Amino acid sequence: MKKILTVFISFLFLGTVGNLHAHRGKVAQNPIDIFEKSHENKVLSLQRKTQVDMNLPITRALFYGTRNSYSSSAYTKSASFSTNQKYTIGDQLRLGARYLELEVHWTTGSKKGTKEFLLCGGAANHSGCKTSDRTFHQGLEEIRDWISKPNNRNEVLLIYIKDHLDGHYSEVLKVLKDSLGSWLYRYSGSCSKQPSSADMPKLKDMVNAGQRILLMSDSCQSGQGSEEWSKYFKAQFFGGTKEVPGMQLSPKVFRNHDCVFPRALYQSAMVRVADNSNGHGNIQSSFTNSDIQSMLICEVNVFGIDQFDVDFAKQPVWSWGKDEPRNVEDQEHCGRIWSDGSWSTCHCDIWHQFACRERKTGKWIVTNRKGRWSDGVGVCLHYSDLGSYVYASPRTPYENKKLQEVVKLNGNNLPVWINLIKKEGEDIWGPDDRLDAFLPPL
Secondary structure, eight states: OHHHHHHHHHHHHHHHHHHHHHHHHHHOOOHHHHHHTSHHHHHHHHHHHHHHHTTOBTTTSOEEEESSTTOBGGGOSSOOSSOSBSSOHHHHHHTTOOEEEEEEEEEEOSSTTOEEEEEOOOOTTOTTOOTTSOBHHHHHHHHHHHHTSGGGTTOOEEEEEEEEOTTOHHHHHHHHHHHHGGGBOOOOSOTTSOOOGGGSOBHHHHHHHTOOEEEEESSOOOSTTHHHHHHHOEEOOBOOOSSSOGGGOOHHHHTTSTTSSOHHHHHHSBOEEEOOOOSSSSOOOOOOHHHHHHHHHHTOOEEEETTOOHHHHHTTOOSBOTTOOOOGGGOOOEEEEOTTSOEEEEOTTSOEEEEEEETTTOOEEEEEEEEOGGGHHHHHHTSSSTTSEEEOOOOSHHHHHHHHHHHHHHOSOOOEEEEEEEOTTSSOEEOOOTTGGGSOOO
């Protein structure tokens, strides 16, 4: 009897422990689910929508994302210390990654004796790739599943393809078009001819055309079939110098060296900074939160981060302040900036000074004159020579920092109107740009 009672108590205890674990399992939430409900994610989404509404060229837009995006411990059955990421491509996108890197090899896959396009970090002869590596098609399917969701209809992606195709360009194009064809941006000109600043794709144009995925590669097809390849690919045009090529920029290059490059480079080329670990041992990111903030202010706009996680995902917030935009009782439809650089909403009939940007130089001023938000267009237009200044809102972290400095010099610790308004019926904040078409040419 004693033995039976002991067994019964043991089962009861084990059952209780099991229930506790089950209970704890229910309480524990996926960190990505938590991030998607966070204030930071809301602001990051609004920032991207605003840049689309402003129709920024891709050289000025932010593509914050991951390096070797395909190399993730989430795909392995056992712990791995040589992968660059901890989340799947789909989850990286949910965390706000808008720049992805895919290294594609034409090599032996899981079908015995058959070559496939695999995602792997191998040498030029494909050593280092394994038959168990995921296929290019599988990676593209994750991207398709994400970009096809209605909530992501205004999102734009930059995908860099590292080419180990052994000349199988037409086949890889077929895989791409079968999965993502309708979303792929179509270039003009040859793959090797980099677009001029004036010809750079612009975000709103891409969204309106439904071509929201921009492709780059590290090589171009030559000879027969090259025209088709050139429709979808440009050789990467990440900016750099002879001393520091664009593909070798790491966080260390920017540490304690201000912005490294002249302003003209940031305005005409995409500047990519990425981790540069060699794939051996325990891969960790060399980015710090401080690095990211400094580079955002410089206008580095392509980030390739190892071990991308929730903390990294939150770093590129540069606009709306805490709990903003509030839009209390749906009455605060106009935007303003404070001396700390943060934005907030306000009733449009409140009187403030105005932020105006000089069209030729990009220089910011704050007017002495005050008025309602809607008065800003006229006040800025007549600030100096007619049409020299426009009522404006910062488009990038760099511009936000420059305006913040001017607002701070204003010295009264009061906010200033910026040309930012909630678009009717949409969760989009952007400028009232109806006057732009009537401005005299520069």
